[in-house]
Amino acid sequence: MAFQYPVEVPGVGNLYFLKAALNAVRKHRGESELDAMEFLKLVREKLKILHLDESLLQRPVNAGFSGGEKKRNEIFQMAVLEPSLCVLDETDSGLDIDALQMVAEGVNAMRSPERAIVIVTHYQRLLNHIVPDVVHVLAGGKIIRSGDRQLAVELEKKGYRWIEEHAADAARDAAADTSPASA
Amino acid sequence: MSTTSPAAAARDGFLQSYRQLAGELDRSAPLWLRRMRQQAIESFEETGFPSPRDEQWRQTNVEPITTTRFEPAGDGPSEVGAATIGSVPFVNLAAPDGPRLVFVEGRLVRELSELDGLPPEVVLGSLAQILRDHPETIEPHLTRQAGRSEHGFAALNTAFLADGAVILVPEAVKLERPIEIVHLASGADQPRAVHPRTLVVAGAESELTLIEIHAGAADKTYLSNGVTELVAGPAARIDHVRIQSDSHRAYHIGVVRAHQQRDSTIRSFSFNFGAALARHDVSAELAGEGAHAALFGLYVIGERQHVDSHTVLDHAAAHCTSHELYRGVLADRARSVFNGRIVVREGAQKTDAVQSNANLLLSDRALAHSRPQLEIYADDVRCTHGATIGQLDADAMFYLRARGIGTRQAREMLIHAFVAAVLDELGCEPLREGIEAAFSGRLADEDRTADE
Secondary structure: EEEEOOEEEEEEEEEHHHHHHHHHHHHHHOOOOOOOOHHHHHHHHHHHHOOOOHHHHEEEEEEOOOHHHHHHHHHHHHHHHHOOOEEOOOOOOOHHHHHHHHHHHHHHOOOOOEEEEEEEOOOOOHHOOOOOEEEEEEOEEEEEEEHHHHHHHHOOOOOHHHHHHHHHHHHHHHHHOOOOHHH | OOOOOHHHHHHHHHHHHHHHHHHHHHHHOHHHHHHHHHHHHHHHHHHHOOOOOOOHHHOOOOOHHHHHOOEEEEOOOOOHHHHHHHOOOOOOOOOOOOEEEEEOOOOOEEHEEEOOOOOOOOOEEEEEEEEEHHHHHOOOOOOOOOOOOOOOHHHHHOOOOOEEEEEEEEEEOOOOOOOOEEEOOOOOOOOEEEEEEEEEOOOOOOEEEEEEEEEEEEOOOOOOEEEEEEOOOOEEEEEEEEEEEOOOOHHHHHEEEEEEEEEEEEEEEEOOOOOEEEEEEEEEEOOOOEEEEEEEEEEOOOHHHHHHHEEEEEEOOOOOOOEEEEEEEEEEOOOOEEEEEEOOOHHHHOOEEEEEEEEOOOOOOEEEEEEEEEEEEOOOOOOEEEEEEOOOHHHHHHHHHHOOOOHHHHHHHHHHHHHHHOOOOOOOOOHHHHHHHHHHHHHHHHHHHHOO
């Protein structure tokens, strides 16, 4: 779960936090815990993939980070922890174009058949960089329309009103079809 | 007809002990000390023990102390051996090879102490011996800083003053190795009262670090009633670390009083982990221009423990700075009191004083009092203070748990982060690790009791 507003945890070092998290996850998976050297090696690899500076490790978790840094830190954690299901909640909000590109690269690098990634967003912009397999449109807590990436493009052009009206029509039709009094 | 209150009866008990011991105590004491002792016992007789009606004792009721009958500490054979001293928490961490003074029931035990390793011009030793051999070297300082104007407990300490630690560092001598002073209660079955005493005089431009450790046998009831006096000469520097890890059935009263001359720096650390009831008064008088005092405190308590920290920063001269940071972690039904007084006297212009107290409550039944008290009689000063009492940050907990970290470990991480603000200032890694390990174990214990 990558947070829209990652929480600042002053006093807890990023490296220490990540090691605790990774070892907790590994333990759960029945894998052995990593020692300090193995862990550092892994972390450095991931930093490289995401073009992140090593100084990030020594700072307290998200404390005093800029909005973009926080989001990148979320993706970095994702890269280290390698969850099988990732939920990215409005990861694109508050990001400039460069940061957006970096976040997208990080996510793309993690795509694999063994992993599901759910991206929650209001804008199609992020989807130019991370091309989705499936697009669901959510309104009022329900999926009202599903499709491929073209759906997002169309939605961007026509707006949410369009799809809501469209969905309302469809719902009415469906209700009419099943109603016994429709004759 | 009059019925005697427990406090009055307790006072009479101590007066009686004093009368029995005074002859022996005075035999080897110089006249000035005998006078001071006499004044102290008179003052104690008059004021007795503090009561909740005293403004400075409103939240701390000493009734558990006044309803316990304490015998005076004897000079009987010490039951503490070299094996025991090795197992006392925090000992040996900062100064593995000494120098170290070990006191059992207030008396120096030479076999357990390590007096070597200091430059020859430095005096490190037993107060009893210095009073016999060179009383004139300490006369200007002993009991000048504390013991007369304080509460009844401090007066008692001076009245029963017989032994203690003395450190005299001459001008410009900079001690690299910390000095460790260990005060142990011997663990007698009958409750005893011990009055540990420490005097440190740092000459101009000298430097030293002092680690003072108070401990006793677990599960024993005793009263440890200590006084520490610190005198920092011009541009001297004293780091004073005081660790209280007394038995959870013991009562601990501690007074630290510092007197600072121009451009001197004192950094005081007060760690309170033990005792059923602990009261700790730390005060620094910034008497010379350009002096700096930093008071750091940390209490980590649980069960029904009660820790009261009273501090006074007395800005008596201009251009002085003070920095105060106290943090507390309270589990179960623990209670804490923080009262931080800052006095800026007339003419103490350009004073810069910063105070902060933060408390973390781990249980609904824990209770923290926090009270800043500013008295400012100069007009060109900066004084800030802040106090917080709260629980573990739920958002941070959720965040850590969302990353797979278990509840217990997440809690521990946040608690360590909370106290890091104080421990980061310590600058002695082995000691810091020892302290962190001590309360990690402690909080794990609290968790276990919570689960039961």
